[in-house]
């Protein structure tokens with residue numbers, strides 16, 4: 001059994017909760033710790049997070065990546081992690097933290113949205129996955145001093161996190177393929193593998209550049225995409241990201257999907 005954490009949890013198993021568990025939480029501007037959790041973070045950004053934030057900031061995806069992210073590569077993992085770049089100020093605050101709180105609240109990343117919950121995908125030996133939730137408020141968080149309580153579904157609904165949940169889960173399954181690739185010793189092997197990582201990064205994170213690639217290269221001669229999805233993807237970033245994730249799967253496994261078939 002292997003757990004792919006979507007966050008970074010040394011004590012995952014101790015904090016797993018199910019939907020029958022209720023947890024107490026209420027965060028509001030009057031808590032003494034207001035904004036404390038938005039400093040000095042190792043905040044992973046998933047493809048849908050980047051898409052929402054670059055739209056919010058009216059930036060091109062490449063400009064957003066350059067300005068607001070750093071990429072980190074780890075041993076045995078061919079695909080880089082994308083992290084939000086903290087401000088170079090005392091306390092390393094999030095660049096989106098203002099005196100009033102989160103300045104990108106409606107488009108905040110999945111990790112912030114689900115906090116104090118986090119998600120992980122647990123994989124069995126056959127590669128089947130199961131979603132797991134963890135309740136892990138930091139020790140300084142006073143949001144737990146409340147009578148308001150939630151279960152997981154109520155929290156997702158309240159935080160408007162359902163599309164984030166779907167897209168993050170899809171992405172975690174793709175990341176698991178890269179982990180398996182890493183476990184098989186493919187990391188850094190050769191020019192072809194490096195090119196796959198480069199193209200996968202383009203499709204997942206640099207969505208505006210990926211749109212140019214899809215519509216201005218031979219891509220559409222080589223791959224069949226259902227016409228309604230293709231039409232939407234000309235202007236809709238989420239539709240294009242769905243194509244991108246299907247394409248990455250094909251790059252890694254050679255297997256198509258309802259969203260993308262290879263034209264033989």
Ligand code: SF4
Nearest residue numbers: 038094096097102112
């Ligand atoms: S994006 Fe918003 S909620 Fe998330 S760390 Fe930054 S300021 Fe805090």
Ligand code: SF4
Nearest residue numbers: 027033035037141143
């Ligand atoms: S530490 Fe907890 S209660 Fe305090 S601002 Fe962050 S989420 Fe809210």
